[in-house]
Amino acid sequence: xxxxxxPISMDSYEGQEVxxxxxxxxIATNDYITWYQQFPSQGPRFIIQGYKxxxxxxxxxxxxxxxxxxxxxxxPRVSLSDTAVYxxxxxxxxxxxxxxxxxxGTRLMVKP
Amino acid sequence: ETGVTQxxxxxxxxxxxxxxxxCEQHLGHNAMYWYKQSAKxxxxxxxxxxxxxxxxxxxxxxxxxxxxxxxxxxxxxxHTLQPEDSALYLCASSQDRTGGIVYxxxxxxxxxxxxx
Numbered sequence: 001x002x003x004x005x006x007p008i009s010m011d012s013y014e015g016q017e018v019x020x021x022x023x024x025x026x027i028a029t030n031d032y033i034t035w036y037q038q039f040p041s042q043g044p045r046f047i048i049q050g051y052k053x054x055x056x057x058x059x060x061x062x063x064x065x066x067x068x069x070x071x072x073x074x075x076p077r078v079s080l081s082d083t084a085v086y087x088x089x090x091x092x093x094x095x096x097x098x099x100x101x102x103x104x105g106t107r108l109m110v111k112p
Numbered sequence: 113e114t115g116v117t118q119x120x121x122x123x124x125x126x127x128x129x130x131x132x133x134x135c136e137q138h139l140g141h142n143a144m145y146w147y148k149q150s151a152k153x154x155x156x157x158x159x160x161x162x163x164x165x166x167x168x169x170x171x172x173x174x175x176x177x178x179x180x181x182x183x184x185x186x187x188x189x190x191h192t193l194q195p196e197d198s199a200l201y202l203c204a205s206s207q208d209r210t211g212g213i214v215y216x217x218x219x220x221x222x223x224x225x226x227x228x
Binding site for chain 1: 114116154155200202203204216217218219220221222224
């Protein structure tokens with residue numbers, strides 16, 4: 001399982017774009033990169049997943065450079081309701097059981 | 113509502129009590145999981161069930177006993193717990209044990225357990 005490293009916390013203001021970077025230096029060829037969001041006293045929620053280059057959905061964008069040793073979750077124009085913990089996970093179908101390990105995540109605080 | 117329902121949402125129990133947590137999903141998923149989340153700690157995987165068969169047990173104390181009677185239901189039976197077992201207990205499901213990496217894991221809202 002590729003170990004991931006994220007900043008412990010980040011602060012932002014409403015309306016700003018927030019970029020959270022995750023390092024996964026020993027990512028394997030078959031590994032996918034997945035991001036989850038967790039609000040207090042709730043379970044994590046799947047946000048976005050990618051393998052390489054850029055992925056965009058209605059919630060966020062995920063940027064993955066060519067070497068795939070890191071990835072950046074981009075949240076456009078954040079609001080107070082985006083205050084949450086964001087987790088980066090890396091794994092593949094062969095070791096999906098091991099993929100189920102969440103790290104400490106990044107605690108994002110959005111201020112008015 | 114995520115499609116994974118956990119009951120109760122809150123539970124307070126004494127150290128000599130026996131209680132059970134319930135998880136239910138009607139997403140057609142074949143794999144279900146129990147996680148523990150203590151205050152300011154990462155999520156800890158406790159148990160994994162695939163097609164109603166336990167496939168992983170991460171050295172969880174025997175005072176936690178899981179049960180998966182069918183692919184839609186998962187229980188966590190609790191007995192003689194300790195105060196340090198107080199935490200948020202989360203249930204999750206995925207299409208199958210390997211499908212989660214591609215299609216994602218769906219979590220319930222959790223049961224906030226307090227052991228007194």
